[in-house]
Amino acid sequence: NRAPFSVSAAQYGKFLCDLFNQWKAAPHGVSIRLFDGLLSYYLGHSKGICALEKSCADYLLVEWNGDVYPCDFFVEPDRKLGNIMSESLSNLKHKRDTSFGLLKRKLDKECLDCNWLHLCYGGCIKDRVFSDNPHPNKTYFCEAYKRFFEYSNQWFKEFAESLKRK
DSSP: OOOTTOOOHHHHHHHHHHHHHHHHTSTTTSOOHHHHHHHHHHTTSOOOOGGGSSSOOSOOEEOTTSEEESOTTOOSGGGOOEETTTSOHHHHHHHHHHTHHHHTTOOOHHHHTOTTHHHHTTOOGGGTSSTTOSOTTSOTTHHHHHHHHHHHHHHHHHHHHHHHHO
16 A cells, blocks of 8 residues: 555656656766666667566565565565475476566556557556555556656657767
8 A cells, every 4th residue: 555655646757757857967977777778778678677668577586584576576475486495496487477477467458558558568566556556457657657758758769869870
């Protein structure tokens, strides 16, 4: 559930646009993962941000005691895949792919019809699966991302093209 002090989608969208204005003034001065990832995408590479990719990152989180979880945002008893001391990595990965990994592929109809699907793919699962979210197959921050993508898209296209020409 969202905490009372959690940022709203509208606040987050404004924040992203404001931060982007600061960053684009000197895009090589400070690394901001979201912006770097989007620039990488516009240059023809992976975004490198699992929240914005078609599928979740292909990794497992292993705790100190060997317990294995599908993601660092889901270290919860009901998400535990097993223990590396008693199960093979391939079996644990298979469990991840056939349970948790499928969640990212479930998209709201609005996502499937969205102009920005190729940039967010429904967002991070952690921002979908909580009881306050009326649309569990799209990110709570959908409006924030739409606002930001609309705001920044042209700049990313032009900047990426200028880098390609160099």
